[in-house]
Amino acid sequence: MGKLVARAYGIIDELLARRKGGREAGEPRKDDMLDVSLDNEDEWKNNNPVIDRNNIKGLIADLFVAGTDSSSTAIEWAIVELLQNPQSMQKVKDEFRRVLGTRTEESDISQLPYLQAVLKETLRLHPSVPMTYYKAEATVEVQGYIIPKGTNIILNIWAIHRKPDVWADPDRFMPERFMETDTNFFGKHPEFIPFGGGRRICLGLPLAYRMVHMVLASLLFHFDWKLPEGAEKDGVDMREKYGMVLHKETPLKALAIETYNRK
16 A cells, blocks of 8 residues: 555656646646645645644645545446446437547547436436535524534435436436436536535545546447346346445446457
8 A cells, every 4th residue: 555655646746747847847737636735735834833734745645535435436336327227328428429530638528428327327326425424504494494604514425326316217227317307417406416515515526527428438439238147037236335425335247348449
């Protein structure tokens, strides 16, 4: 683990050095986390010795680690749901044939509405973080209930996503429910909040949106997928295991058959 952390910190050191060199050479600001860190590094050294370069690297590493686990889990759930719903898998493949060339690009995401619907439906059924909590900053009234200032509010996202009075046939994988609708990830629809909402919406949402769509599209575009013979006969174990994120109790085992020449 020490070797892996050192390697990660080395990558972050390289990114910080590259950005600092660019700034000194007169490159325009990007006003992102790296710029903010470099802006305040000297001030933090003088006024807040608790926050130093190692703390900055630790924070950046935490953000990437958290995003990696939740993203890979979402992709696993999407593939296992598609394997059990061949009609949905075929619709994804048909959409790829209509839209894509020989490879997938980030710019293609906006042209793949059914793929987007598949991911939305996956995160509805299997939100990466099924429960989260908030603290009331002021006393408020919500639907007749008084919530005092300082109250810790535990939000059950998993249950919200399966409410039968909101979602028709809520336990069924049905991407079509997200077609022809503006329901999205960005916290504006209280019935669908896999990344939370409001000012405390997940910081990793922009990264997750791009990365998960791209990786899932690449895996489905370049490979045909099938379950091993035993799983096809006995069915897939869909039990969930709650940890830092919502994993499958039994990791997915599937056969990938290359279908496109990527050269």
